[in-house]
Amino acid sequence: MIITRLVLALRNTKQWLEAQFAFGLLNLLKLLPADGAINFADRVARWIGPKTKRHRLTLTNLRNAFPEKTDEDIQAIALDAWGNMGRLAAEYVFLDKLFDFDPARSTPGRVEVSGIPIFLDLRDNPRPFIVFTAHTGNFELLPVAGAAFGLDVTVLFRPPNNPYIADKVFEFRRARMGGLVPSHSGSSFTLARKLEAGQPVGVLVDQKFTRGLPTQFFGHAVQTNPLLAKLVRQFNCEVYPARSIRLPGNRYRLEIEPAMSIPRKPNGAVDVDATAQMLNDKVEQWVREYPGQWLWYHDRWNIKHSLIT
DSSP, X not given: OHHHHHHHHHHHHHHHHHHHHHHHHHHHHTTXXXXXXHHHHHHHHHHHGGGSXXXXXXXXXXXXXXXXXXXXXXXXXXXXXXXXXXXHHHHHHTHHHHOOOOTTXXXXXXXXXXXXXXHHHHHHSOOOEEEEEOSBSSTTHHHHHHHHTTOOOEEEEOOOSSHHHHHHHHHXXXXXXXXXXXXXXXXXXXXXXXHHXXXXXXXEOOSOOTTSEEEEETTEEEEEOOHHHHHHHHHOOEEEEEXXXXXXXXXXXXXXXXXXXXXXXXXXXXXXXXXXXXXXHHHHHHHHHSGGGBOTTSOTTSOGGGGOO
16 A cells, blocks of 8 residues: 555656646747747757657658658658647647637738638537547647637547646636537537537547547558547537648648538438548548648557567
């Protein structure tokens, strides 16, 4: 018992120190202008990323996904991906200032929005729907945009493993993004209640899920969370893809696409397996278009164990 308490205390201390270090870095970034901080974080991440253990996984994922690309191309995408991660961290500090979209504005700001008629239709004709996205660009801007358009979307998110960082991230997101549901065993029931009440929900669909449906992603086997497909089957609601794209000059384009046609079985029921594959196909399309804006260090194909030597 004493040893267990000691181990837990040491782990908590380690997590607290890691959190304070991360908070300290973010507070330092606040001293810089937004562009300077974001560009600085990009350079630092490009320098540190290749020195981490995750870089090997990043390169392996890229080679498996793009066997036709040269090693130089793979290395360049990997660096872009690390830079994207650095930018994402810095952008947390300035998220309130970054989203400056104003449809009445005569000159473009940092953020441009594609699919405004869809946003307005969803706002003016309230109904349950699901919007899904992936870890591309600054995906955190999407719920901010939804709130700016008057859409109260309840978003499912996976908290960071560090509980101290998770608490801060939750407080930050809740103040800017509407309703939040941390991913856990009961989260599916929370989302179901929201849809049943006629409210919209948002989910990320490109995360590793060890108990998921067998599907393909970039031609390789992955397991995909069936949650979205099962919710559609239960509530017969519309499904909208949305994504964030980084543009030159620390600018962003947020896109919401028309509702997708959901695969169905001959009897009219939602085909859960085909729907899960459809989500992967959409995300793959996005990633192929902007490969350096996805999180390649993520173990989506569950191969990290095979890289241990």
